[in-house]
Amino acid sequence: METQVGIVGAGPAGLVLSHLLALQGIDNVVLEQKTRDRVESRVRAGVLEQGSADLLIDTGVGGRMVAEGAVHEGVNLQFDGERHRIDFTALADGRTITVYGQQEVVKDLIAARLAAGGTILFEAEDVAPHDVIGPAPSLTFRHCGSERELACSVVAGCDGFHGVCRDAIPRRARREFGREYPFGWLGILAAVAPSTDELIYAFSERGFALHSLRSPEISRLYLQVDPADHVSNWPDERIWDELRLRLASPGWTLHEGPVLEKAITGMRSFVCEPMQYGNLFLAGDAAHIVPPTGAKGMNLAIADVTVLARALAAHFNDGDRAGLERYSERCLGRVWRVQDFSNTMTELLHVLPGDDPFSSRVQRAKQRYVESSVAMRRTIAENYVGLPLD
Ligand code: FAD
Ligand code: DHB
Numbered sequence: 001m002e003t004q005v006g007i008v009g010a011g012p013a014g015l016v017l018s019h020l021l022a023l024q025g026i027d028n029v030v031l032e033q034k035t036r037d038r039v040e041s042r043v044r045a046g047v048l049e050q051g052s053a054d055l056l057i058d059t060g061v062g063g064r065m066v067a068e069g070a071v072h073e074g075v076n077l078q079f080d081g082e083r084h085r086i087d088f089t090a091l092a093d094g095r096t097i098t099v100y101g102q103q104e105v106v107k108d109l110i111a112a113r114l115a116a117g118g119t120i121l122f123e124a125e126d127v128a129p130h131d132v133i134g135p136a137p138s139l140t141f142r143h144c145g146s147e148r149e150l151a152c153s154v155v156a157g158c159d160g161f162h163g164v165c166r167d168a169i170p171r172r173a174r175r176e177f178g179r180e181y182p183f184g185w186l187g188i189l190a191a192v193a194p195s196t197d198e199l200i201y202a203f204s205e206r207g208f209a210l211h212s213l214r215s216p217e218i219s220r221l222y223l224q225v226d227p228a229d230h231v232s233n234w235p236d237e238r239i240w241d242e243l244r245l246r247l248a249s250p251g252w253t254l255h256e257g258p259v260l261e262k263a264i265t266g267m268r269s270f271v272c273e274p275m276q277y278g279n280l281f282l283a284g285d286a287a288h289i290v291p292p293t294g295a296k297g298m299n300l301a302i303a304d305v306t307v308l309a310r311a312l313a314a315h316f317n318d319g320d321r322a323g324l325e326r327y328s329e330r331c332l333g334r335v336w337r338v339q340d341f342s343n344t345m346t347e348l349l350h351v352l353p354g355d356d357p358f359s360s361r362v363q364r365a366k367q368r369y370v371e372s373s374v375a376m377r378r379t380i381a382e383n384y385v386g387l388p389l390d
Contacts, residue, residue, distance in 0.1 A: 003029045003119075004316055006139045006152035008127055008165055010039050010120055012102060013284030013301035014158030015109035016055075020309035022118055023059060026316050029150055031124040031141055036110065039122070043189055043261055044102040046212055046220055047199075047295035049386030052302045053098040056105070061112045068215070069100030075384065077349070078202040079367040081249050084377075085198070091374070091381035099199075101214055102298050124148075129155050129168040133278035154312065157282040158305070161270070161289050169277040178270035181291055181346065182353045183207075184227035186234060186264050187220070192257025194219045201293070201349055202247050203367065208293075208350045209246035211254075219257070222292075224350050227266040234262065267291040267346070269339055274328035281308055281327055288335050293349060294342035299386060304331050306389060334387070341383040 005021055007014045010032035021028045032039060048056075048069070056062035073096050074087045088096055113120055127141040132155050139150040157165025166174075194213035202209045208224035223242055225234075236259045244254050270289040275282045284301030307330050311323030348366055352359060369376050 001029065001148060002151045003027045004152060005029075005154045005156055005312060006031070006137070006150050007156045007158055008129070008139065009157070009159035009163060009284075009286070010034075010106070010110065010122070011158060011160055011284065011301070012105060012109075012298050013286070013305050014156065015106060015113065015120075016302050017156055017158060017283065017305035017309055018113055018118060018120070019059060019061060019109055020305065021312060022113070022116055024309065024313040024317065026312060028118075029152075030113070030118075030120040031127050031139060031150070032120060032122050033124055033127065034122065036120075036122045040103055040107045040110065042103055042106075043187070043220075043263075045292070045295065045298040046099055046101050046214065047299075048098040048100055048105070049299045050095040050097065051386045051389060052299050053100075055302060055306060056108075061108050064104065064108055065098060065100045068104070069098045070213070071096050071098050072198050075199045075201065076196070077370055077380075078200055078247070078249060079371070080204060082371070083200070083249050084371055086377050086381050086384065088381050088385055091378045092385045095382075095385040097295075097385055099213060101220075105298070127159075127164060129157070129165055129280060132168050132280035135279070137279050153279065153316075155280045156305075156308065157280060157286045158284055158301075160285040163286050165280060166272055166282060166286055168280055169272075169282075173277055175273050176270065177273070178268060178289075180227075181267040181269075181350075182227070183224050183350055184229070184264050184266045185210075185222045185292060186225045186229070186231070186239070186262060187222045188239060188259050189214070189261040190219045190221065190257045190259050191217065192219050192255050193217060195253065195255045200247060201345075203349045203351075204246045204248075205351065206242065206246050209243055211243075211247055218260075219255075225264060226353075227264070229264055231262050231264055265292075269343060271332070271335055271339065273332060275304075275331055276324070276328040281324070283308055283331075287331075288339070290338055290342035291346045292342075293345040294338065294384065296338045296342050300335065300338055303334055303389060307331055334389075337383075337387065345380075 283304035
């Protein structure tokens with residue numbers, strides 16, 4: 001098999017890249033280790049920045065998102081029961097976010113690629129990149145019981161944090177930065193109408209809680225928990241009790257319903273520099289992870305591949321490699337900005353276990369500053385809706 005761009009991973013990064021390249025007439029093949037059903041049913045992020053939503057609309061894959069997603073003009077930050085609205089209309093020049101599940105974005109992209117005759121090989125096992133530093137890389141893998149090889153000019157490593165592509169950059173040629181947080185999120189999907197029109201990020205002495213939504217019938221909620229905790233310790237009643245206590249605000253009621261899904265995820269910040277090695281380009285979680293408090297993971301993945309698709313179009317269609325050589329530097333500027341924002345939101349809103357009294361007082365001072373300062377709320381608003389790509 002032969003193609004121009006071999007893409008590893010059919011998450012948001014790999015699928016958006018495949019779609020954008022196809023629109024520019026650039027041949028590509030996506031290799032995904034999981035089944036289509038598994039990829040389409042993984043419950044993950046749910047907030048699209050204005051720029052991400054615009055990209056999906058402008059490139060013809062935003063129809064269902066526009067029909068079924070919800071445009072939000074603000075979010076709420078809550079400290080000890082007091083709610084403060086971050087008003088995007090007033091503070092972020094009218095930019096908005098769209099609440100639409102990541103797996104719905106993935107479904108829409110898979111359907112669009114297959115309808116356009118694109119190739120996505122699901123259940124591709126033991127994918128391995130070769131010779132990525134030179135002009136003729138390849139990907140070997142097993143598919144439907146036979147050993148296969150995909151020859152390509154460029155490999156796009158869109159295979160998430162636990163993928164194989166990052167390790168194709170020799171250790172001496174890359175530097176990794178990161179930290180693990182001493183807490184995780186227990187996330188649930190519940191069959192109940194959301195108790196709020198806009199997201200609520202709540203700090204309380206019992207820990208962080210987030211009320212998000214998916215549709216008029218489905219709510220998405222999260223609780224700060226110990227990262228080593230297990231869902232078996234969290235029967236539905238305990239989850240609702242804790243959510244009720246942490247999200248409590250005068251005059252407001254949390255509606256409860258059947259829990260459809262629950263999972264605990266650890267939280268980390270991570271960056272691999274550079275994001276390029278020869279003809280291998282990393283994008284999305286393969287190159288960086290942010291803690292989810294800023295709702296940035298999927299958006300950062302989409303931003304990376306937007307830059308990469310433009311650079312690949314200049315390379316394949318105009319013979320200009322300058323954009324590819326600047327890819328890593330361009331992306332890392334945004335990546336570190338988003339790391340700062342995600343870290344700031346995380347430290348503002350979580351109870352830091354074993355925290356010393358000094359840090360707690362500083363955290364309270366930051367929360368009060370959100371309440372009192374328009375400048376602080378503007379900073380949160382403009383980062384939350386997403387900074388422009390260019
Ligand atoms: P992924 O979505 O991880 O896609 C990578 C793809 O590559 C996957 O389909 C994977 O199966 C495939 N793959 C991996 N290894 C190989 C291989 N060797 N060969 C072939 N294919 C391979 N962000 C938020 O903002 N809010 C959240 O609530 C949230 N929850 C999350 C929960 C979990 C469990 C995880 C892992 C992430 C979560 N995120 C969340 C982050 C957000 O979902 C990611 O940032 C986003 O999925 C990044 O997209 P991606 O395409 O880079 O990576
Ligand atoms: C959702 C996830 C997030 O990480 C976040 O910050 C906001 C919303 C969600 O799944 O809806």
